[in-house]
Amino acid sequence: MKRKTVLTDDHIYILHQFLVDEVEVFQKLSNGQEFKPKGGRKQAKEEQEEDNSPAIEKDSFLDRYLHAVEFYKKHFKNWQSGAKVEAFDVRKIFLPLYEREPNHYEIMQMLSMPTKEEYIYHHSVSVAVLSYLLGKAENMKSGDIIQLGLAGLLSDCGMAKLPQQIFMKSGSLTSEEYDEIKKHPIYGYRMIENIPGFSKNALLGVLQHHEREDGSGYPLKVTRDKLHQFAKIIAIADTFHAMTTERPFRSAKSPYQVLDEMLMDGFGKLDQQYIHRFMPIVTSLAIGEKVRLNNNEPGEIIYLHPDRPTRPLITIADGKQIDLSKEKDLYIEYVQPE
Numbered sequence: 001m002k003r004k005t006v007l008t009d010d011h012i013y014i015l016h017q018f019l020v021d022e023v024e025v026f027q028k029l030s031n032g033q034e035f036k037p038k039g040g041r042k043q044a045k046e047e048q049e050e051d052n053s054p055a056i057e058k059d060s061f062l063d064r065y066l067h068a069v070e071f072y073k074k075h076f077k078n079w080q081s082g083a084k085v086e087a088f089d090v091r092k093i094f095l096p097l098y099e100r101e102p103n104h105y106e107i108m109q110m111l112s113m114p115t116k117e118e119y120i121y122h123h124s125v126s127v128a129v130l131s132y133l134l135g136k137a138e139n140m141k142s143g144d145i146i147q148l149g150l151a152g153l154l155s156d157c158g159m160a161k162l163p164q165q166i167f168m169k170s171g172s173l174t175s176e177e178y179d180e181i182k183k184h185p186i187y188g189y190r191m192i193e194n195i196p197g198f199s200k201n202a203l204l205g206v207l208q209h210h211e212r213e214d215g216s217g218y219p220l221k222v223t224r225d226k227l228h229q230f231a232k233i234i235a236i237a238d239t240f241h242a243m244t245t246e247r248p249f250r251s252a253k254s255p256y257q258v259l260d261e262m263l264m265d266g267f268g269k270l271d272q273q274y275i276h277r278f279m280p281i282v283t284s285l286a287i288g289e290k291v292r293l294n295n296n297e298p299g300e301i302i303y304l305h306p307d308r309p310t311r312p313l314i315t316i317a318d319g320k321q322i323d324l325s326k327e328k329d330l331y332i333e334y335v336q337p338e
Helices: 009-017 040-050 061-080 087-098 104-112 119-137 142-153 157-161 175-181 184-192 200-208 229-244 255-264 272-282
Strands: 290-293 298-303 313-316 321-323 332-335
Touching: 061 087, 061 104, 061 119, 061 157, 087 119, 087 142, 104 119, 104 272, 119 142, 119 229, 119 272, 142 200, 142 229, 157 184, 184 200, 200 229, 229 255, 229 272, 255 272, 255 332
Parallel strands: none
Antiparallel strands: 290 298, 290 332, 298 313, 313 321
């Protein structure tokens, strides 16, 4: 940025895109008046001291994640007003996340951040992250991983073409409203199909991410043999995040419960190989690990079933062994910190 540039909202927005939180400025404004910042560093410091929430390290994955959500929200609202999707803008949202891979703790924190009102913005960014991580686990080429992440980020961009009262509705959808929701993959595909910077793979990922292997999905009811790899991966990321976060119409579920449901209930719908590859990305269960069950009982893992790793054999306080693979109503709520 050139010396003596007069900062506008657009300049400030671009600085935020590149994770620049502060810049040095002249003491006078362009009209000659003295520059008097509102609050400044002192106020920011006081506000930070009053905030009792866990601190997020600057430029950490979670810091970049929150920046990405903020900027995605801005663009989503622009799309609602009729603006076109720009590949350059979308890449600026995604690439900082791609360059700072999260650990298990950060993924769990990411899942806990959405509010009911901000869900759609968090969901899109989280799906991008979870999709690219699964792409890396599949040893995809870096260019394909980036396109996969972009497709995950834009998988719900078509929601911008729907009435907001539908996708933000807190109660059950009517059949007519649900029919409208099912159009969003087509809207999203049309929004980016002629935009340079998005591959054919990315387009199919956006269009097909709600399709299912048995043909029960939407919008075109295609079956497994016609489903693109990107769509299969995004479907897993989309389903996992949707079920593990607070929604306007239901509460969040335990990640371990969700993964088990995806394996059992998703058979014939979601790609089982990708689910198994996805599990170690979002969980870290190991023998000897301390866990807390949904009935608040503490336990310790003593054996992991290869086919159902989210339902291990555990011992509880009185020494009794519980095989979670045989207990339908019990599941791991969370792993206890050391």
